[in-house]
Amino acid sequence: MSLLSRSHSRNLDLSQIMFPFLLGFLSISMQIFLLREFLVQFYGNEIIYGFVLGFWLLWGSLGSLLASKFSLQKKHLPLLFEIAIFSSLVVFSGLRFIRFLWGKPFGESLGISSSFFTALICCFLLSFPFGLLFFLNVAYLKGDLTKVYLLESLGACLAGLIVDLGLIPFFTCWQSIALLGIFSLLLLLLFSPNKINLVASALISIALFLFIIFDFQTQKIATKPLPLIKSHDSPFGRWQVVKIDEQITLYQDGLAAASIPDPAEAEEITHFALLQRPEAKKILLIGGGFSGAIEEILKYPQTSLDYVEIDPDIIPLLKSLLPSEKKSFFDSPRLTIHHLDGRAFLQKTKEIFDVVIVAIPEPATAQLNRFYTREFYSLIKDRLSNDGVVSIRVSSAENYQSLSLTLYLNNIYATLSSVFSNIEIIPGDTNIFLASDGQLSINPDFLVTNLKKYQIETRFIRAQTLAARLSPLRVERLKSKVSSLSSSINSDLQPKGFFYFLIHWASQFGLNEARILEFFAKIPQIFLIFLPLLLCLTIFFFLFIVRGKAALPGLPLIVLGFTSLMAEVLILLWFQIRFGYIYEKIALLIAFFMFGLFAGAFFSQKFTSPKGQSLLADQTLILVILIFLLILLPVKISSFIPYFFLFLLGVAGGHLFVVSNLPLIKGGQSYGLGYGLDLAGSFLGAILGSPLFFPILGLPKSILSLLILNLSCLFLLLFYRPGFNHK
Amino acid sequence: MKRRDFLKLSCGLCLSLRPGKLCSESLFPLNLKQPNLSKVEARYYEKLPDREIKCTLCPRYCHLGDKERGYCGVRENDGGIYYTLVYGKVCAVNVDPIEKKPFFHFLPGTLAFSLATAGCNVNCKFCQNWQISQVRPEQVEAFDLPPEAVALAAQRNNCLSVAYTYTEPVIFFEYMVDSSIASRKRGLKNVVVTGGHINPEPLEDLIKVVDAIKVDLKSFSEAFYKEYVRGELKPVLEAIKLIHQRKMWQEIVYLVIPTLNDQETMIRQMCRWLLKEVGPDVPLHFSRFHPMYLLKNLPPTPISTLEKLYSIAKQEGLRYVYIGNVPGHKAESTYCPFCGQLLIERVGYQIERIELRDGKCRYCHAPIPGIWT
Numbered sequence A: 001m002s003l004l005s006r007s008h009s010r011n012l013d014l015s016q017i018m019f020p021f022l023l024g025f026l027s028i029s030m031q032i033f034l035l036r037e038f039l040v041q042f043y044g045n046e047i048i049y050g051f052v053l054g055f056w057l058l059w060g061s062l063g064s065l066l067a068s069k070f071s072l073q074k075k076h077l078p079l080l081f082e083i084a085i086f087s088s089l090v091v092f093s094g095l096r097f098i099r100f101l102w103g104k105p106f107g108e109s110l111g112i113s114s115s116f117f118t119a120l121i122c123c124f125l126l127s128f129p130f131g132l133l134f135f136l137n138v139a140y141l142k143g144d145l146t147k148v149y150l151l152e153s154l155g156a157c158l159a160g161l162i163v164d165l166g167l168i169p170f171f172t173c174w175q176s177i178a179l180l181g182i183f184s185l186l187l188l189l190l191f192s193p194n195k196i197n198l199v200a201s202a203l204i205s206i207a208l209f210l211f212i213i214f215d216f217q218t219q220k221i222a223t224k225p226l227p228l229i230k231s232h233d234s235p236f237g238r239w240q241v242v243k244i245d246e247q248i249t250l251y252q253d254g255l256a257a258a259s260i261p262d263p264a265e266a267e268e269i270t271h272f273a274l275l276q277r278p279e280a281k282k283i284l285l286i287g288g289g290f291s292g293a294i295e296e297i298l299k300y301p302q303t304s305l306d307y308v309e310i311d312p313d314i315i316p317l318l319k320s321l322l323p324s325e326k327k328s329f330f331d332s333p334r335l336t337i338h339h340l341d342g343r344a345f346l347q348k349t350k351e352i353f354d355v356v357i358v359a360i361p362e363p364a365t366a367q368l369n370r371f372y373t374r375e376f377y378s379l380i381k382d383r384l385s386n387d388g389v390v391s392i393r394v395s396s397a398e399n400y401q402s403l404s405l406t407l408y409l410n411n412i413y414a415t416l417s418s419v420f421s422n423i424e425i426i427p428g429d430t431n432i433f434l435a436s437d438g439q440l441s442i443n444p445d446f447l448v449t450n451l452k453k454y455q456i457e458t459r460f461i462r463a464q465t466l467a468a469r470l471s472p473l474r475v476e477r478l479k480s481k482v483s484s485l486s487s488s489i490n491s492d493l494q495p496k497g498f499f500y501f502l503i504h505w506a507s508q509f510g511l512n513e514a515r516i517l518e519f520f521a522k523i524p525q526i527f528l529i530f531l532p533l534l535l536c537l538t539i540f541f542f543l544f545i546v547r548g549k550a551a552l553p554g555l556p557l558i559v560l561g562f563t564s565l566m567a568e569v570l571i572l573l574w575f576q577i578r579f580g581y582i583y584e585k586i587a588l589l590i591a592f593f594m595f596g597l598f599a600g601a602f603f604s605q606k607f608t609s610p611k612g613q614s615l616l617a618d619q620t621l622i623l624v625i626l627i628f629l630l631i632l633l634p635v636k637i638s639s640f641i642p643y644f645f646l647f648l649l650g651v652a653g654g655h656l657f658v659v660s661n662l663p664l665i666k667g668g669q670s671y672g673l674g675y676g677l678d679l680a681g682s683f684l685g686a687i688l689g690s691p692l693f694f695p696i697l698g699l700p701k702s703i704l705s706l707l708i709l710n711l712s713c714l715f716l717l718l719f720y721r722p723g724f725n726h727k
Numbered sequence B: 001m002k003r004r005d006f007l008k009l010s011c012g013l014c015l016s017l018r019p020g021k022l023c024s025e026s027l028f029p030l031n032l033k034q035p036n037l038s039k040v041e042a043r044y045y046e047k048l049p050d051r052e053i054k055c056t057l058c059p060r061y062c063h064l065g066d067k068e069r070g071y072c073g074v075r076e077n078d079g080g081i082y083y084t085l086v087y088g089k090v091c092a093v094n095v096d097p098i099e100k101k102p103f104f105h106f107l108p109g110t111l112a113f114s115l116a117t118a119g120c121n122v123n124c125k126f127c128q129n130w131q132i133s134q135v136r137p138e139q140v141e142a143f144d145l146p147p148e149a150v151a152l153a154a155q156r157n158n159c160l161s162v163a164y165t166y167t168e169p170v171i172f173f174e175y176m177v178d179s180s181i182a183s184r185k186r187g188l189k190n191v192v193v194t195g196g197h198i199n200p201e202p203l204e205d206l207i208k209v210v211d212a213i214k215v216d217l218k219s220f221s222e223a224f225y226k227e228y229v230r231g232e233l234k235p236v237l238e239a240i241k242l243i244h245q246r247k248m249w250q251e252i253v254y255l256v257i258p259t260l261n262d263q264e265t266m267i268r269q270m271c272r273w274l275l276k277e278v279g280p281d282v283p284l285h286f287s288r289f290h291p292m293y294l295l296k297n298l299p300p301t302p303i304s305t306l307e308k309l310y311s312i313a314k315q316e317g318l319r320y321v322y323i324g325n326v327p328g329h330k331a332e333s334t335y336c337p338f339c340g341q342l343l344i345e346r347v348g349y350q351i352e353r354i355e356l357r358d359g360k361c362r363y364c365h366a367p368i369p370g371i372w373t
């Protein structure tokens, strides 16, 4: 039976289509903007992402599981939507001023516990109502869960595309929230004018308009006492500009990216590498061009510079701020700017470079870790001349390197050593790693001789400072400390670098890093591999106690939630490893997955095979996807494969969701139970996946873990199949 | 992909998943050593009934029960006797130019053997050495360097002084005092780089064995001290006064953090206080802040801000005002306050030339305060 010709078609009520659609649409768009805004306030890293995504899913799950406990009625549906929109107002304005709530000044890291609790509260306010709404929608459609899920997936799929391609490139976060809110209220007004509270809607609309008007003003208040002069949201993040006297500082997603003028920084990024090869002709700079590095590189008269900057908005923004003598560098005929992902550029270019300077943010996420792996360094080596030099800069400590910092630096050292034969490290509060197959020297005399010989005018990198910074004691001690451990290297498939970075980051907030590391070192990997199975079975066990055998169809839902979230993140990462981060394509990839969910749910209406068989088929399909993923992970692939995988994963997931939910509902259980279980599984996937499994187990073993989980689920299904044939 | 490739790949994957590797330890090459702690009785504390003690070393006056640790984390009450856990347990050692501490009127152009143990009695949110200052001694890798070895190592490295620095040396007071005595015996000088959180009595004792003290004055506002340092301004000012009264050579460093402690009126007040209590000859260094630790997200100090504060201090009558962490800036050098001639030209940590003769200006013969030989 087709979607519109089901039992309700006699009395076609468009609101039955609109409500679930709006639910999917709003929840996904709010989630995207919450993550973006959180990133600005808490300087996102994988742990912070884990908190936000985890709590989002957890509260959504609890919302739909507990919905039956509230005396909700169908007439509450529009009201609940209004509450959800109002909550978004509270959450996004609260987030903007969050540092005041935590009593922290602008510029101070908010720390782990404050981000944990903020994520907990924000996600409760936003995601819990969405969980309730799922339940109410199913009730509104008289238990037609398939239809709700189908429309919700469609809404989510469209939301992904509209937000990524229609809103983010053109509007700020607050403007987008306001537009989404007003659009949703209009829809509600249109489809259920009698049931919505007009006064409340009018008040919310006014507040949403204020969001648009006072966006910049509120940012100014939030950054006080630093004087904010400009803010710009680009698809790649938020740029904010602060000006004190003659110095401007650029903040990217709340993180200080560069100050201008700040010759110390600009000289540091460039000259240690360039002084190795002062006659280099072709230089490649990946990121960091806004710090004044371009000006420094162009001081070497014979160089031509290729600068790779992923965000096309940054150069025009900088040009609008800099005095004319500073911005003229961007128009130099010796400079070519490429707006591309660094990895994508290296894969595409045919040029050979003499010096490659990597000025990418540190590996705070699995995504950024791509720029610190053996594969990335090999890619650079392929594009380097025989004795070419690559330079990487990371934060460090001048006088003492703690255990976590040593492990982090050691990992970079070991990874570089696996590709290049010579490595030198410049000590200091930041460390510069120079790597080459040719000769390297960080002897101050050598560097100073080159500075003089090539008449390079510098302020900070000069004879008088280099002697102390590069004193033999400091250089030797750092190198021996960093090279003494036998750490395995950071690779695309075993992305460990970001894990060390995160432990080091966490140690700032008073955590005992040695204890944390010891804890992880003691976990047997075999335990981690079976952990998802254990956790899913535990949830199921509790469900089983409460509901008995009727709860059996819940198991595949928990497993599905876990598997689809982890596999989705893994495939996205895989895509970026292979092809680089390409903004539009990532949006499209997610849309493919969502569309897969929709298609899967849609097929479930078409195919009326016995439910047990359908479930087995879905579970088998997921297993096949995982096996192929495992096989294809290390090989070169065509770019359509990840799309295909995500789509298939969506189809299996969407179909499985519906077919295992039906017996739950027909068994007289709550409408929200299946949805809640799915989200509970996803919650586990979010907190375990990229923050833990990817770095500790690596990608292949993470897939192995998923395979074991799904295989066990398949066996259980085979065993208990009769339990699904509810009529 | 060909069938053979496929098979090869599958075998490879199976091998990479082999059980022998299924242990996380190989991924975390840890070599966790046993904590290296000392058990040397502390010198400033009062014994109280019930095996309790009160530490009297710094203005926190920690009052502790048995087995409890002080705020600084490096002193422990064991059965009513108070012990320092970091005596001779050094975690950072370097040979630095004395200008890096910074001392500008103290043996210019010489090297200082610089050392620190773990721990601190305040919590600056902009600490450069947070990895050793904001942790307990068990959390760092420390090695043994008894006082005599300090003196020997300093000499071997051609240092003319030993600098107790990086963390707050007050918390390793006993070790600092003994090392200073040992170094003095070998003809070395001793310098202390402190935040000034120390009680008068131990400070008096310290002054007897060291040669110069640099005090980090972090702000001239109690509110700033409370919020960003978790300490108090008053005891620091008291310490500065006492050091001056005992005629100990002293320099003041003020780290200028944009928007947090760079208010011109406050700086003016501070300069007036210094002038009144310590006199015009105390060198005052305005240092450029580089984003650090928990304040990593603030901008660095604009050079113009430093120049503004420099002019204020000069206007107020301080004679030796410097701008730090801006190599090549003319305010890094020492000028004669009487004839205006350049006396010590500095670039970064290096001395380009010295125009002093026996501690006097070569041009007008005015005495320039400091320890020059």
Ligand code: SF4
Binding pocket: B055, B056, B057, B058, B059, B060, B061, B062, B069, B070, B071, B072, B073, B075, B121, B170, B171
């Ligand atoms: S030195 Fe340490 S134990 Fe003693 S009072 Fe100060 S903080 Fe407390």
